[in-house]
Amino acid sequence: MREDLAAALPANAWNWIAVWRRNYLAWKKVAFASLLGTLADPLIYLFGLGTGLGLMVGQVEGASYIAFLAAGMVATGAMTASTFETIYAVFSRMRDLGTWEAILHTQLTLGDIVLGELAWAATKAFLAGTAITIVAATLGYAAWTSVPYVLPVVALTGFAFASLAMVVIALAPSYHYFIFYQTLVITPMLFLSGAVFPVGQLPGAFQRVAAFSPLANSIDLIRPVMLGHLADNVGLHIGALCMYAVLPFFLSAALFRRRLMR
Amino acid sequence: MSNVAIDLDQVTKSFGSKLVVKGLSFTVGTGECFGLLGPNGAGKSTIARMLLGMTRPDSGKITVLGVPVPARSRLARKGIGVVPQFDNLDLEFTVRENLVVFGRYFGMSTRKIQEVVPSLLEFARLESKADSRVGQLSGGMKRRLTLARALINDPQLLIMDEPTTGLDPHARHLIWERLRFLLASGKTIILTTHFMEEAERLCDRLCVLERGRKIAEGSPHALIDEHIGCNVIEIFGGNPQELTSLIKPYVQRIEVSGETLFCYAPDPEQVRGQLRGRAGLRILERPPSLEDVFLRLTGREMEK
Numbered sequence: 001m002r003e004d005l006a007a008a009l010p011a012n013a014w015n016w017i018a019v020w021r022r023n024y025l026a027w028k029k030v031a032f033a034s035l036l037g038t039l040a041d042p043l044i045y046l047f048g049l050g051t052g053l054g055l056m057v058g059q060v061e062g063a064s065y066i067a068f069l070a071a072g073m074v075a076t077g078a079m080t081a082s083t084f085e086t087i088y089a090v091f092s093r094m095r096d097l098g099t100w101e102a103i104l105h106t107q108l109t110l111g112d113i114v115l116g117e118l119a120w121a122a123t124k125a126f127l128a129g130t131a132i133t134i135v136a137a138t139l140g141y142a143a144w145t146s147v148p149y150v151l152p153v154v155a156l157t158g159f160a161f162a163s164l165a166m167v168v169i170a171l172a173p174s175y176h177y178f179i180f181y182q183t184l185v186i187t188p189m190l191f192l193s194g195a196v197f198p199v200g201q202l203p204g205a206f207q208r209v210a211a212f213s214p215l216a217n218s219i220d221l222i223r224p225v226m227l228g229h230l231a232d233n234v235g236l237h238i239g240a241l242c243m244y245a246v247l248p249f250f251l252s253a254a255l256f257r258r259r260l261m262r
Numbered sequence: 263m264s265n266v267a268i269d270l271d272q273v274t275k276s277f278g279s280k281l282v283v284k285g286l287s288f289t290v291g292t293g294e295c296f297g298l299l300g301p302n303g304a305g306k307s308t309i310a311r312m313l314l315g316m317t318r319p320d321s322g323k324i325t326v327l328g329v330p331v332p333a334r335s336r337l338a339r340k341g342i343g344v345v346p347q348f349d350n351l352d353l354e355f356t357v358r359e360n361l362v363v364f365g366r367y368f369g370m371s372t373r374k375i376q377e378v379v380p381s382l383l384e385f386a387r388l389e390s391k392a393d394s395r396v397g398q399l400s401g402g403m404k405r406r407l408t409l410a411r412a413l414i415n416d417p418q419l420l421i422m423d424e425p426t427t428g429l430d431p432h433a434r435h436l437i438w439e440r441l442r443f444l445l446a447s448g449k450t451i452i453l454t455t456h457f458m459e460e461a462e463r464l465c466d467r468l469c470v471l472e473r474g475r476k477i478a479e480g481s482p483h484a485l486i487d488e489h490i491g492c493n494v495i496e497i498f499g500g501n502p503q504e505l506t507s508l509i510k511p512y513v514q515r516i517e518v519s520g521e522t523l524f525c526y527a528p529d530p531e532q533v534r535g536q537l538r539g540r541a542g543l544r545i546l547e548r549p550p551s552l553e554d555v556f557l558r559l560t561g562r563e564m565e566k
Binding site: 006007011015017018019021022025026029097098099101102103104105106107108109260261262 | 277314315316317318332335336337339340342344346348349350351352353354355359363364366367368369415
């Protein structure tokens with residue numbers, strides 16, 4: 001039992017870096033296309049919804065609609081970047097490409113691999129969130145002083161969603177199952193977490209459920225600061241995001257052990 | 263430094279109700295080339311995985327490089343190089359990048375890796391391909407790169423799962439030549455194969471497996487002597503039943519496989535005499551091979 005645990009956990013605090021560097025090297029070769037992909041989507045939403053809907057909506061919570069939306073898109077950008085990295089790229093490295101198998105033949109453990117993949121997905125989320133934040137600040141939708149505060153939250157958001165997606169891919173037999181996660185979890189979360197409209201617009205029961213979503217916790221940290229206020233309950237939100245990052249990590253590592261090391 | 267590289271003691275493994283490895287014991291000495299020989303599904307790959315700590319045995323004891331596995335398999339893996347059954351190189355990386363990335367998994371610094379890469383490229387005869395993408399390499403080159411990659415941590419023990427399956431004869435002979443070079447330099451190799459020629463050429467000793475059980479163990483020559491011990495005559499083109507009764511008194515044993523008769527004949531001339539004058543027969547006399555041993559032990563006819 002003890003050695004089972006050892007196989008599923010990181011062997012030390014630095015083994016994961018080798019996995020991260022492998023992914024970074026692969027990414028460098030396609031960096032331009034990849035960046036375009038991660039950035040285009042949230043920016044299109046930001047300007048499409050922000051300018052279009054913004055005309056009809058006017059002010060939201062004392063800010064222009066596009067400024068309100070910008071914070072939502074930063075968090076959403078991080079969420080989608082790390083979710084998609086995990087459910088498609090990590091899944092193919094785990095199941096189809098033999099990348100994980102090759103690494104498991106070295107002195108790395110399954111835990112080292114999962115941690116490296118998480119860190120990489122969080123890095124991609126960080127890139128996406130950073131770019132949107134900079135665009136928003138440049139256009140005057142966010143305070144520049146909020147940037148150093150927002151970026152760590154973006155990275156933590158990326159970690160949390162990568163961790164959650166890791167559980168999904170540890171269980172999924174094939175790519176077809178990811179559509180359930182996307183349509184039943186990710187997309188509803190976008191609308192329940194205050195990314196595109198204030199949570200206050202939802203019926204009371206939904207509001208209470210929404211408060212637990214990692215995206216809502218992330219947005220509650222990012223939005224007030226981007227709009228020039230102080231965030232409430234900072235410790236609580238960061239604690240919640242950390243839980244979403246850490247607990248699914250251990251669960252997924254245990255599930256991968258069962259799946260790959262029978 | 264112990265002179266035992268691998269020790270399996272009464273190892274059993276089943277997946278669900280399917281028994282894959284049954285009470286298997288063997289020992290591989292340091293510097294030895296040991297073969298696990300068996301048809302598909304005999305449990306060879308499962309044994310390879312157990313040696314790496316990637317599959318836990320239900321019972322029995324495994325020791326690899328002096329370390330109990332799977333309990334301390336991470337320590338054992340530091341001294342092991344693996345050539346898996348299917349290439350799992352990074353196709354989008356160059357040959358050199360594949361080696362660098364893999365070296366990092368062993369905690370090697372980039373500088374240290376760059377130091378050993380030239381000799382590995384030379385070993386794998388890939389010097390001119392160092393900066394080619396792996397996706398552009400031939401099957402034989404990929405296999406050689408996989409072998410070079412397995413050597414990046416300067417392992418004492420190499421575990422190879424069907425190292426030449428799917429390769430053309432040229433590529434296969436080059437791999438065999440490279441493996442002999444490694445054996446000469448003192449590495450221990452355990453390989454699984456279903457190529458008798460490969461086992462006969464490379465292995466000091468081998469273990470024949472069938473459905474997870476050991477059915478024979480020894481050096482290729484000893485196995486051939488013990489189980490066959492005389493020349494083999496293959497007769498094709500007649501009525502198997504009729505021919506069998508005709509030559510039965512003159513041979514040690516006859517096996518029928520489809521239309522072909524395999525006769526183990528200590529005195530082949532007597533058999534030839536019996537067959538003289540019969541038209542339409544093709545007769546081939548040859549020394550016995552490991553393949554005869556294997557088929558003798560596991561049965562000539564395909565199981566229904």
